[in-house]
Structure formats: structure tokens, C-alpha cells
Amino acid sequence: MLPFLDYALSAMPPTAAEREELARLYPRVDARWHQKMDRALLVVTVRDAGALVAAGIVHDSVVAPTELMDAVELGCMVVDPRYRRMGIRQRVAEMRLAHALDAGRTAITVIHAANPASWAFYERSELWALEREYEFDGQGMFIYQATAAARDWANSLPLSLGTGQPSLDPVPVQAQDRVHPVLPTITVPHALGCAPCRCGSQQTDHDLHPAGY
Template structure:
């Protein structure tokens, strides 16, 4: 029988006991980890019988050399080994991507090129496009930046109509015709190359 997993969502940086408990899930809660936590905008936590078994964050402490405007990094995702292959990572990944897109940011993720499982996922996914490779500042290892293909920045660079971000608690006007392309604002006359 599969365990009953519950999810907790937070829209602020964790502090105190909660931060300590979340840090215990990380493989190496070093200074960079705490910097990400300091700048967390969204945290999704997976719980089994009240015990934290998974964590994913969205933060704006981006050090990767991305060209994306308003980057929101989907970083710091961990699932306890005993709870892997239960769909927890997929749920948390989808929650983080939805949040970043809904806030109008450009979702990015940075993958260590040695992480074959993650690399394979992003390479096969139509929801992510490789932006660039670089040498990690903290690790000195090859890393790859992936950008969401659903982000306005990527869609504009590909000649597609940007999606309208759905800000939380925003009610769209009645009769909005979503099929019509949106016009560019005065500062958005040129598409940004992806």
C-alpha cells in the first residue's frame, strides 16, 4: 500500500525550527543552501504522517549566468530515498513551475551535468529548453541552465505569443478572448532571443 503523502505550501522563507527541519532533508546544507532559503519565494514540503519527506523551493538568489529576465530558480529539491518513485518529485516540480509562471517570472533550473537522472528528464521534456552550459561558480563543475518553454521570455524568443501570467487572487475580466494575441507594451517591442 502506498503511503498517504500530504503537501504543505509556503510563500515565504522558512525560519527557526521549520528551516532546521527542512535543512535536514538536504544532502549538504551549506552556505549556498542557506542563501537559497533566505531568498525562498515558495516552498513545497511533502509530509508522511507529519514527518517531512520531501522539499522543493523556488528562489530568486540566482547565481547562474542566465540571460532570462526575472529568473526564478526551481532549486533545492530533495526527496528522502525511502519515498522515491511515488510521484512526490513530480508533484513538487509541477507545483514549483506553476508558482513561478503564475508570478510572471522566468522559471529556470540548473542541473549538474553529472546528474544523469535529472539531465535525462530535462533533455526529454518539452517543457524545458537548454539555455546554456557553464562552469559552476561554487563547484567548478559543468552545469546546464534549463529555461521553461512556457515562460513568456522563451515563447517570445521562439516567435510565439506569450502566455498571460495568472497572478494569485486575480480575477480575469469576463469575456476575455484568449485566442487574440496580446500586444507588446512600450518597453517590449523587440523579442528577446532564447
């Protein structure tokens, strides 16, 4: 039986104690990781019986050489290897994308060229388009930006009538999962499985953001 997973959102950079807990989940923690945590605009955490099993953030784009002035990056995605193939990565990615677009920003994500399964997924997705390529430490990198189709998708997510506030209904991706949005001003989509992708399948288990970038 699959575990019950609690998803939580925080619109504050992690505290020292929270950062210490997050660091234990990542295989590589360096100055760039701390820089991103310092600039975090949203932190998504996933827990199983209180234990942290996955995380991802939205942060100011202070590292990736994007030319988009209003860009925020979906970065630092990590899932405990024991919890892969449960759709966690896809859901966290979509929660972050919805939040970034709801805030009126342009979402970007950075993919290593050495991870062909990941960039092939983004190439096929209607939600993302290649902005530019560059090199970092001798490695090819791709920056993808959210498309107009992504904004249409985000705009189609339900809001509470007459309030402009997001619906707080749980995300029904798996019957065993439950979601506890802790910030009512953050859009939490409850139809995350509906994001269009021409590939016809969800790439939920690839390392879309290798640790350390």
C-alpha cells in the same frame, strides 16, 4: 499500501525552526543552501503523518549565472530515499513550475552534467529549453528555462470562475495522496500528470538537483 502524503505550500522564507527541520532532510547544508532559503519565494513540503519527507523551493536566481532578468530558480529539491519512486519529485517540480509561471516570472532549473538521466529528461521535455552551459567548481552545469509550451500548460490549469484564484481541488496523481494547499493565492494544478513530455514517461526518481547546489 502507500502512505498518505500531505503537500503544503508557503510563500514565505522558512522560519528558523522550519529551516532547522528542513536541514535535517538535506544530505548537505552549506552557505549556498542558506542563501537560497533566505531568498525563497515558495516552499513546497511533503509530509507523511507529520514527518517531513520531501521539499523543494522557488527562489530568486542569485547563484545561477542566467541572463534572464526575471528568472526564478526551481531549486533545493530533495526526497527522503525511503519515499522515492512514488512520483513525489515530479509533482513537486510541477507545482513549483506552475507557481513561478503564474507569478509571471521565467522559471529556470540547474542540472549537473554529471547527471545524464536528468539533463536527458530536460532535453526531451517540451516544457524546458537549454539557456546556457557553464562550469562550477570544475563541473559542467546546464541552465534550462521554461518554454512557451510550459506557459501554455500553466495557463490551461483551472482557476475558480470569475475570481482569478486557483482551484483548490486536490491533485489526483495517486489515490492514496491528498493535497492541502494552504495559500489560496498560489496556483495548485489538479492535473499535474498532463504536463507534456516527448519522452513518454515521467522521470520522478532521478536526483534532478543534487544536494548542495
